[in-house]
Amino acid sequence: MNFNKYYKNLVRDIPIFTKLSFSVRYVLEHTLGWFLPLHSILKKWEFKIQKNIYTSIKHYPKTILKIDELDKHYSPSKIKNQYIKKGIPFVIREGAKNWEAFKNWDFSFFKKHFGKHPVLLSNHDNLGDNLELEAKNSNLEKIIDGIYNNSLDYARFNPLLDNYPKLQTSLNQKWLNDVRDTKFKKHHVLFIGNKGTKTPIHNAGNENLFVQIRGQKKWLIWHQNAHYMFNPKVNRAPAKSSDINPNNIDKNNNSTFHHLPICEITLNEGDIIFIPSYLWHYVENKTATIGIGIRWLSIKNSFKNNPLFSFLELLNTSPSIFTTLNWKKGFDFNKIMMLNKNM
DSSP: OOHHHHHHHHHHTSOHHHHHHHHHHHHHHHHHTTSHHHHHHHHHHHHHHHHHHHHHHTTOOOOBOOOEEEOTTOOHHHHIIIIITTTOOEEETTTTTTSHHHHHOOHHHHHHHHTTSEEEEOOSGGGOSOOOSSOEEEEHHHHHHHHTTTOOOOEEEEOHHHHSGGGGGGSOHHHHHHHOSOOSOEEEEEEEEOTTOEEEEEEESSEEEEEEEESOEEEEEEOGGGHHHHOOOOOOSSEEEOOOOTTOGGGOSOGGGGGSOBOEEEEOTTOEEEEOTTOEEEEEESSSEEEEEEEEOOHHHHHHHOHHHHHHHTTOOTTOHHHHTOOTTOOOHHHHHHTOTTO
16 A cells, blocks of 8 residues: 555544644643643653554554655656655665766765764764763764774764765755755755664654665655654654664564554665655664765645644754754754753
8 A cells, every 4th residue: 555545544543632632742741841740640641642542553454565666767846746745755766876976985985085074973862772871073084994893883964065065066966956845955964884873763854865875774664643653752852763673573562563564665875765854764774884865944844744743843942943943054963962951
């Protein structure tokens, strides 16, 4: 069955009152959760809501879903109108194989030309399970050398391409601009990591076109409305995460997860995947990899894809939306998330 249609049916089976209760409870905890007497009441209500959600979907068997794989010559305007505006994920196999970045970038390229570029290894819930006791500074040379020494230090969300804009010309910027549905400023983030490095189940409010330059990366994805089942903790931050480990599902205490469909995609070199705002995803490097995320904010899409989370962005405190959107000095997601007081 179609990815979006399956989730539409699944979420429709959850009673409207239960979904409304989930949203009200979440907003109250987001805004007033610090008030301990109310916090205790909210936790009891949360348990009841999640029990009702499980009862509503427990008849769904575990199934496998796929997302559309588009031809690399597919029209950018059709991609924009049929997928990006509608918040529907897709893959384009070998879509970036003619890009200069694919032809010229490898580990030796980044080590030779940008080896001293700083990498912040930050310790927060959204950055995987290889956590340091505290944030530490590294650089790309150390990260790349570490790949050959079985290190799990992972350069992710790194703003290298925004710090050196000339690198952006190696990406097909015309195509990237043609498929976007907004002229809002886009950001480029670099990922370099070893086999086995991962990012747990999470989502964020930006659109994301991810380009696999080197290696293989496994993606697990779930619909934007899977928040009813994941029930992420309230962190008042610009990204939500789940502590469910999809590799050890028998150990999870979130029983609703067992009824969510599996949608697994392996990105090979030159492939492109679109991750709409608030789409839940888990990412694991199957080999040493280099990838580029091209991200931008579409306010219209964000509110359409998940009205609850997009509204709560306005009320974030860890950090506030004004700090998150203060891009005068560049966008460094690691530094922003280090401001999350709920780490």
